[in-house]
Amino acid sequence: MNTRTETGLRIGMAALFVLVGVGGALLARDFTDVGRWFPFYASLGIACMAATVLVQEIVAARRPAEADDGTGAGAVTDDASEADAEPTLRTNLLWWLAVAAFAATVYVVGLFVAAPAFVALALRYGAKVRWRNCALAALIILGAVYGISEILSLPMPEGLLW
Amino acid sequence: MIDAAVEALGIILSPDRLLWILAGTCLGLFLGIVPGLGGMVGMAVLLPFVYGMDPYSGIALLIGMMAVVQTGDTFPAVLIGVPGTVGGAATIMDGYPMARSGQAGRALGAAFFASMLGGLFGAAVLFAILPIARPLVLSAGSPELFMLSMFGLSLVAVLSRGAPTKGILSGLLGVLLATVGLAPASTDMRYTFDSIYLMSGIDLVVVALALFAIPEIVELVSEGKAITRNRAKLSGGMPQGVRDTMRNKRLVLQGSAIGTVLGILPGIGGSAINWIAYGVAKQTVRKNNRFGKGDVRGVIAPEAANNSTEGGQLIPTLLFGIPGGGTSAILLGGLVLLGIQPGPEMADPAHMPILLTIVWTLAIANVLGTALCLCLARPVSLLTLVPARLLGPFLFVVIILASYQATHQWGDIVVVLVLGLLAVIMKRLDWPRVPLLIGFVLGPGAERYFTISTSRFGSDWLTNPGVIVIAILIVGSVFLGVRRQRTPGMPMPDKALEEEAR
Numbered sequence: 330m331n332t333r334t335e336t337g338l339r340i341g342m343a344a345l346f347v348l349v350g351v352g353g354a355l356l357a358r359d360f361t362d363v364g365r366w367f368p369f370y371a372s373l374g375i376a377c378m379a380a381t382v383l384v385q386e387i388v389a390a391r392r393p394a395e396a397d398d399g400t401g402a403g404a405v406t407d408d409a410s411e412a413d414a415e416p417t418l419r420t421n422l423l424w425w426l427a428v429a430a431f432a433a434t435v436y437v438v439g440l441f442v443a444a445p446a447f448v449a450l451a452l453r454y455g456a457k458v459r460w461r462n463c464a465l466a467a468l469i470i471l472g473a474v475y476g477i478s479e480i481l482s483l484p485m486p487e488g489l490l491w
Numbered sequence: 492m493i494d495a496a497v498e499a500l501g502i503i504l505s506p507d508r509l510l511w512i513l514a515g516t517c518l519g520l521f522l523g524i525v526p527g528l529g530g531m532v533g534m535a536v537l538l539p540f541v542y543g544m545d546p547y548s549g550i551a552l553l554i555g556m557m558a559v560v561q562t563g564d565t566f567p568a569v570l571i572g573v574p575g576t577v578g579g580a581a582t583i584m585d586g587y588p589m590a591r592s593g594q595a596g597r598a599l600g601a602a603f604f605a606s607m608l609g610g611l612f613g614a615a616v617l618f619a620i621l622p623i624a625r626p627l628v629l630s631a632g633s634p635e636l637f638m639l640s641m642f643g644l645s646l647v648a649v650l651s652r653g654a655p656t657k658g659i660l661s662g663l664l665g666v667l668l669a670t671v672g673l674a675p676a677s678t679d680m681r682y683t684f685d686s687i688y689l690m691s692g693i694d695l696v697v698v699a700l701a702l703f704a705i706p707e708i709v710e711l712v713s714e715g716k717a718i719t720r721n722r723a724k725l726s727g728g729m730p731q732g733v734r735d736t737m738r739n740k741r742l743v744l745q746g747s748a749i750g751t752v753l754g755i756l757p758g759i760g761g762s763a764i765n766w767i768a769y770g771v772a773k774q775t776v777r778k779n780n781r782f783g784k785g786d787v788r789g790v791i792a793p794e795a796a797n798n799s800t801e802g803g804q805l806i807p808t809l810l811f812g813i814p815g816g817g818t819s820a821i822l823l824g825g826l827v828l829l830g831i832q833p834g835p836e837m838a839d840p841a842h843m844p845i846l847l848t849i850v851w852t853l854a855i856a857n858v859l860g861t862a863l864c865l866c867l868a869r870p871v872s873l874l875t876l877v878p879a880r881l882l883g884p885f886l887f888v889v890i891i892l893a894s895y896q897a898t899h900q901w902g903d904i905v906v907v908l909v910l911g912l913l914a915v916i917m918k919r920l921d922w923p924r925v926p927l928l929i930g931f932v933l934g935p936g937a938e939r940y941f942t943i944s945t946s947r948f949g950s951d952w953l954t955n956p957g958v959i960v961i962a963i964l965i966v967g968s969v970f971l972g973v974r975r976q977r978t979p980g981m982p983m984p985d986k987a988l989e990e991e992a993r
Contacts, residue, residue, distance in 0.1 A: 367670055367937075368670040371666040428705070440891075447887070485892070
């Protein structure tokens, strides 16, 4: 669990929340008395809790390093677990990026073009599906999206081009 | 009253009205299964169709749809960890881990049966309470509603999986996120940064999809496995799930009672009620160390609550014209289109057949919806055997489409992506995400009722008997929750439980 990347992420996350809390409290000072109460105290609570978590994470991050000083075994374990952990985190973020790229494509060409393209490419490169089947899946999603939009009269995100 | 009930049953049992109930039930199940749509979309879609229908047929269609949305939303919640509606989020906590360990059938069986019992309980309470509803609804003022919101918020410490500091922090983040937009009692535009989209606040559907759907599906496609590889217990466990529900009668009753009673109080909202039912169940059952990891009781309690809520919410909707939620608000419009004017005069004996037709429709639709769901469970459960990388791209399209339906603005998609990234990292780092959603759900209500209470009563409301009773409940529940977390009574070894699951 305590890989260098994850430790950095843990500390970064807690630090981010400290900033959110402090920023939220500072911005809340400009609100009227009635509107200030909840956001100000929620922000203050976030800042205090996040600071506590930040201290805990820093203390926890220092512990294995101190243990490694004596035997060196800790460093081996860390490297091994890091090798296991890194691809999962990276793969998670890559898939998130793929979804973000899909959303950006929808913004440009609209859902009716972007959805079949995304499904076909994701199946081809994510699941190694044959091109012919990818094309079939693209047609299915196009039909499903079109059918839902027509039957339920749902507005679909339109792109800049279509 | 009994004569009127028999007369109403005769009206609703005519073949054409039963067909309308069936049509409404099928639509409701479909809307529950597709993430992001839900009862409000269904009501909006049906409104043009009910215009000109006879009132009883229109009621059969509208109430039939409304009654089972919460039953259908169990499918995506259990099978793919995506809330079909915001009310389904609590079911994910234990339903999805059960599906991942090959117990999808058991989870679905338990959920559907609990939903049906909850729905019937709600209908029965609606029937029983009609003569005494008025004083009950009027007894809860803003101080009591504020305290009920605080009761829900106090559950974040219990639902934070042994990390209370992170849980409370997560809950406060939810409260802060909910303050974005126009303040409830002033003209402040809070944290909008001059964005028009943020001025109306962030929609609950978007937050629920970001917190649960995005990280679960991202993780599944990253692993590249199917949701489960255990074909044997996929749907064969349904009778066991039904038996689980029968064995946990007290839990069904407790969940149904929470759903109905809190449903009667306008402004609490179905999603908050489900979390309260889940949290209370976790605190009151024995050997709760499997809660959140695939305990069937964590499915039964919220599912019983969410269907019973519909019965409860109909009481203020019909008798006072005060909608208990978004779906009820559109239902009000539908009833007016049918020539029915909801309000205190609905309690007149002349209107009793209409009211009792609604009660019967609610009961029949719940039974019908459960039967349909049990029939559909096997084919739909097979989805969990499909490798996630084949299913994932389709689900991502559904998520983007569903999030856009919240307010039809691009901001919905941006928010779902940004919060989704945060949720992916939170999941990776074992940060509790449930408290964030609870804070988001209950924060606005808590703020609104607190502001009304202090502006109307100063600090006098603190001495209201109802407030004191709920305060004692809060202290007791937090004390009990913290004590249970520190001294887990008779912990069951995880390996033994996994063996049992296999």
